[in-house]
Amino acid sequence: MSLAVTNSVIMDRWINEPLSNFSVSKNLNNVHFYLDLVLLASESLIPITTDMIFQSSLDLGMNTYxxxxxxxxxxxxxxxxxxxLEGCTVxxxxxxxILICCVVGQHEELIRRAITLLEQMTQQNKDPKQSTLLGKYFSxxxxxxxxxxxxxKKLSIDEEFQLASKLLLDLLFxxxxxGYIRLWSTSLNYSLLNFHDITE
Structure with a gap:
């Protein structure tokens, strides 16, 4: 069995797996908000287009709606x-x-390059925003x-930088x-977290 088929089987099983202790009315909006926040960070770095999302859905064998x-x-x-995602079911x-992670996964090298640059400039006590790649991302x-x-939530300049940096690091995972399993798990826990939990 090929890796693609194996992954498809695993993903299909995960999608249809029942959730325990999950209140749709209480939790789904928080899940949507966190996914949207991850998409915000993704699009801040990656030139995502609707065509890219459409093609990814085809590659995954999903209904393009x-x-x-x-x-x-x-x-x-x-x-x-x-x-x-208003009105979307679980x-x-x-x-x-899965679709968001698929799009992000196509740009793993770009994400790694941005994170490496962020770590290097931080270690050298340089402002990451001075680099072209990170400057555009943070902007x-x-x-x-x-x-x-x-x-x-109104954030200070430092808090906004911390949040953007944390989300950039998370994009690699x-x-x-x-990655979709980790993203879903984090999304489920989002309602239990405050800002400082997310950025630490």
Whole structure:
């Protein structure tokens, strides 16, 4: 059995796996918000397009209707409310989690390069924002978070930097073959975390 088929079988089993102690009414909105935050960080670094998401859904053998639900931040109108995955079921949300990780996984080398650069500049006591790659990432993240996240928690400059840095590091884990499991687990725990838990 090929790796692709094996992964498909594993993912299908995971998607249909029943959840224990999960309240859809209480938890699903928090899951959606965290997934959207991860998408924000992803799009701040990666030039994600709707065509890329559509192709990934085809590669995964998914129904392409989900591509219409995953709204990119670059096309978000600041005057309109963002209803990310609103109305999606748990199964549909799991599929979206896999789809996001698939897109992120296609740019694993870029993510590694950004993280390596972040670590090097931090060790050298240099401002990471002075580099072209990280400067663009942090600038995009700041713009999306400040002007496009509805009802966002107001963050200081340092807190925003910490959050963006933490999410960048997490993208590397989410880009792995089983990254969707880790992303889903973190999403489920999001409602139990406060800002300092997320950034530590």
């Amino acid at each position: 989900l591509t219409k639900e995953i709204k990119l931040w670059s096309g978000q109108d600041v005057k309109k409310s963002r209803d990310f 199964k549909q949300t799991k599929l979206s989690t 995009n993240f700041s713009y999306y978070y400040k002007y496009k996240v509805k009802e966002n 989410y880009s792995s073959d089983s």
